[in-house]
Amino acid sequence: MKKINILLLLLVLVVPLKAFVHSEGHNMVDADGNLALMKGMGLGGWLVPEGYMLHTISQSPTTIRNDIVDVVGEAGAEQFYTAYHENYVTREDIAELAEWGFDHVRMPFHYNMFSPYRGVWSEWGFEVTDSLIAWCSDVGMHVVLDMHCAPGGQNAGPISDSDGTARLWLADSNKAHTIEIWEAIAQRYVNEPWVGGYDLLNEPVLHEGVTAQEFRSLYVSIRNVIRAVDNNHMLFIEGNWYATDFTGLTPPFDINMAYSFHKYWSVNDRNSIQSYLNMRGAHNVPLWMSETGENSNMWFHDAVQLFEDNNIGWCWWTTKKFETITSPYSAPLPANWDVLRNYWQGTGAQPAAQTAQAILMEFADNLKTENCHYSPGVVASWFSPEFASQNLPLKEHAIPGTILAADYDIGAQSVAYQDDVYETVHWDNYTAWNNGHQYRNDGVDIEISPSGVPNVGWATAGEWMKYTFTAEYGGIYDLSLECASTSYSGQLRLFLDGVVLTTINSTPITGSWTTYEELIIEDLDIPIGEHELMLQILQSGPNLRSMIFTLDSAYAFPEIPNTFTLDQNYPNPFNSGTTIPVSTQTEGPLEVEILDILGRQVKTFEVDQHSTPNIKWDGINVDGQYVPAGVYLYRASVADEQLVRKMIYLP
Secondary structure (H helix, E strand, O other): OHHHHHHHHHHOOOOOOOOOOEEEOOEEEOOOOOEOOOEEEEOOOOOOOOHHHHOOOOOOHHHHHHHHHHHHHHHHHHHHHHHHHHHHOOHHHHHHHHHHOOOEEEEEEEHHHOOOEOOEOOHHHHHHHHHHHHHHHHOOOEEEEEEEEOOOOOOOOHHHOOOOOOHHHOOHHHHHHHHHHHHHHHHHHOOOOOEEEEEOOOOOOOOOOOOHHHHHHHHHHHHHHHHHHOOOOOEEEEOHHHHOEOOOOOOOOOOOEEEEEEEOOOOOOHHHHHHHHHHHHHHOOOEEEEEEEOOOHHHHHHHHHHHHHOOOEEEEEOOEEEOOOOOOEEEOOOOOHHHHHHHHOOOOOOOOHHHHHHHHHHHHHOOOHHHOEEOHHHHHHHHOOOOOOOOEOOOOEEEOEEEEOOOOOEOOEOOOEEOOOOOOOOOOOOOOOOOOOOOOOOOOOEEEOOOOOEEEOOOOOOOEEEEEEEEOOOEEEEEEEEEEEOOOOOEEEEEEOOEEEEEEOOOOOOOEEEEEEEEEEEEEEEOOEEEEEEEEEEEOOOEEEEEEEEEOOOOOOOOOOOOEEEOOOEOOOEOOOEEEEEEEOOOOOEEEEEEEOOOOEEEEEEEOOOOOOEEEEOOEOOOOOEOOOEEEEEEEEEOOEEEEEEEEEOO
């Protein structure tokens, strides 16, 4: 009898309104028939804190809050969480996601935002959701509502805020509470076109003894109360075992639904998603990959290609975490964060409430996007059409100047860098692709030195990095390569535009991985203009921190243009003052700049046809201070003509 009732209900369903995201065969489309929910970002950590994101001892939202209340009390915890929520995701953050190319966000929510207990309702959850929908609608993005923590916990892990047992499946009261919350959400948002749909349960894992029939029955019950008030929105159905096993969930039980799977730490080939493709083909329903991430940029790029090649919308995890390399933004932990961590894990004294509150408020303030470290390589792995084919500069490098070893170009494995391990593809055997797990999200192994500067380490023979840079002057350069090693001497090779520039047969042994010495490589001929430098490891050895390029005394000067002259200064070297002979036949003023050896401007003069044909410089910079002893450049330029010479100041 129950089966007959379900079939009758299916027959009388109203066709979804075309103003809403809806299913059409294998696709999800918007009101205009365009593909929808194709590129998304999950707002993990915002409304459902997880310990691994926050570097707390406790891992679930409830236990994290209990620890915070323990050190600052309820009032202090409320103050902290207010700032935490306001700073984690803002209107400006949503606008930036749209600028990058995302068309939707997935909002993970805790059931207690809407109803902490059966019959008890909280308007705060609806207010937060309303605000997010308004921000997203302003920039043309949809919002998918995701019950990340169901009453009792839909799996036994902290991500569902369970107590270690998936009690959703064991208590009818928890199931009824879940159904009531979805009914209230559907009533609230039935006519909201910027809601892309309802993700009914995140990563369910059935408790031992719970059958696939009971699993399907709960989904159908949720669907029935939603459809009683809302025929407009899509339903997203996640499989058992963390959204990977759809046993018992086919055939579809709604005409406007999609099957939603997750993908972590697996090979990015068609075989890895073939069972989902088979399900789509057999039942003519869309697929949505609603959560993935926590891997390297190379893995990210390959996963995106896999999904898009197979017409599957995807949604990443997640936009912001503390001390991370796998998200676009990484928030710094407070300097005294260990004071709280040590207390929470029982290895330190309880801090005073005032001290704990200050640490927590700094923690919340660090979540502001302007206080976070941005990782452009992560974003490029999703959206750059050149990621897999061309290395692009991470920063604007110029010489004379310094290039950090960790500031290699953005791009794929074998394009911007080469590393033996560059992703992890085994969920049961996690492999670190960046051994230092700092600064960049590629195969290159990086850590932050005690000085605060990133360095490349753990390098093995055959690995390399590429750097795009501009030589502001063509000529002969010296390179100071900062190296550190306990007892290993390495071998390196430098290529300039694909041609061997120099080979380094032995790097210094400094006695410590954090004690750096400069290895000087002389007489490198580098023409003016943009170049590609490749640093290759021939034999494992040192940590590498920076490459400092300086102009050598054998600088190759260009021919003197006819429109102006710039001769050698005298005396040279000098101390109290020097004369720079210069003259010009140009109509406009000729600018003469004094630069230090790194190309930074020290002072500027202007001469014209009516000026005295000499410049006097006494070693004083633009701020009226004497400059340090050393080598300085002076450069004359007008229109496209430029001339540079060197001088030595000895105060």
